[in-house]
Amino acid sequence: MMRRSMVPNLLETTTENLKQQKKFSFFEIGKTFYKNKENKFYEEKAIAGVLVGQDMKTLRTILDGFVRSLLPGVDFVVEQGTEITYLHPNKSGFYRTDTKVPLISFGSLHPGVAESFGLANADVLLFEVDYQKLSHHFATASHTFSEIGKFPGITRELNFVFAETVPVSTVIAKISSVSPMLSSFSVVDIFRDATKIGADKKSVTFSFLIQDLTKTITDEEALVIQEKIIKK
Template sequence: MEKMMGATVGEETFAALLGSIGFGIERREEGAFSISVPSFRLDVSEFMDIVEEVARLYGYERIPPKIPVGMLRVAPFDSSLKKRRRIKEFFVSAGFFEVMNFAFFSKRDLQNHSIKESDGRYLAVSILNPVSRELELMRTFLLPGLLKNVSYNLNRGVRNLRIFEIGKVFTRGTDGSPEERYHIAFLLTGKEREYFWREEIRDYDFFDLKGVAEAFSEKFLIDISFVRGREPFLLEGTTTDLFLGGQKIGSMGEVKGETLERYGIEQKVFACEMDLQRVLSEMAFYGTFQEIPRFPPVVRDFSFYVDEDVPVELVREKIRSISPLIKSVGIFDVYKKEKRSVSFRVVFQSLEGTLTEERISELQASIIQELVKIEGVNLRT
């Protein structure tokens, strides 16, 4: 008892203190007592409770304080955890709410997303003793959980949502054994903000979603490229595959109406999911300082006819690759009539000096010369 309590209490004092609150004390031998607990003290069930009673009656102030002695070890630096925290901070600062779902789903979720047996996501890890049929498989992607979050909120009157989740997915490796990987998924639905009497608030669209993905890429210095793709649960024409270092890391687009109907959702949803493991390996933990340019930028606009089957992102990336003096390439107009016309705004800038008109003309000529080599791209005159 003295070791637990941290103070020495004599046997007589010990017996007197417990006897004063109705405990029965019977000495058995030297240093040993038989204690009977009053029937109304239901809170006393073990020896530690007796020690607590004695300490309380003896007086906590009479027990000398002692600092515990032990070895303190610094936890190893987990860069992956810190990077995930920074990503969460980015999404929260962008107006998103984080959700945390169970890592289980059902075969119905695979069917709801039209996942075929040939798809790697169909080969889910089964649970031997599932709580219910709805939780019989380990999830292979995060989107089903987020759509359930949307359905839950819509049923309670919350129609404007920006939510994200970072969590593990479970797939089968080449040898059939389960593998765990971190994914990130985020979605937009409803209107960009609450109603305001002075103006009509617009609905979210695909470009809001793509804007978040681009901001994510720029924030963490990750060179993500966007290429037209296909997903069984995303609307054709909006489906975009995300590539990093030549490897596909995810997809984004507008969720198909038939998929939304299966979750009881009656408004448009724009979603993106990425393999976070690949992103973390390329993500810089600390950014690098770039010198503020001392020389003015030069802006030039270009307009091209671009066939529908030619991805605009391909044209944009081609322009960026022509010269290191090209600092940014943006799209400021798309016009469709007989042909699709796309207008690009290109910013030229040098850190070493002011660009001359002659140098700008050479760069303009190079851009036009390289782009007309792409089949389906012609200069608009």
């Protein structure tokens, strides 16, 4: 079947998954089809995903990290509202770079669409990436490559509480500046609770690799770097 959007399939999968669990997320990379001016079909790649039982701040954190990791040095802005009919007009937005054309559209599922898929009582967030535009920016962006280590490293996790307005990518950049032996950063968990950590704050657990390219790093050496991160 030649589909113009992956969203209907994602929502059908969401409906089935909700029978088993109330909080989950997933994405798909697939193909969509459109007609050109000559009335001929052409194929495009697409990326779309769903978050259920999670809030908009979590989605924004994921998308911020996605854009910054794939397009380092590329300036982007986030604007409110979208013309996409399956998204809520007042609870949606889009990422764009140098043009008004959205790079990523995101938001809450429109109530009417939610009802038609049996999702009226679920908190469903969606995002859809313009794969062609993303590929163009990725091809022209500046990328830094590093040698693959031959010696085993040590994976550590640290938790930090900071203001909601501070992007996760900013904290990762600050951690990575501590030592050239730090790499493979990822977010393990994001926790928000006004009564426990304060309003407008988030608790984020980061995972990272400490690896020396010239030798096997010791626990003591890794601990020194970890303490420097905490002091930073």
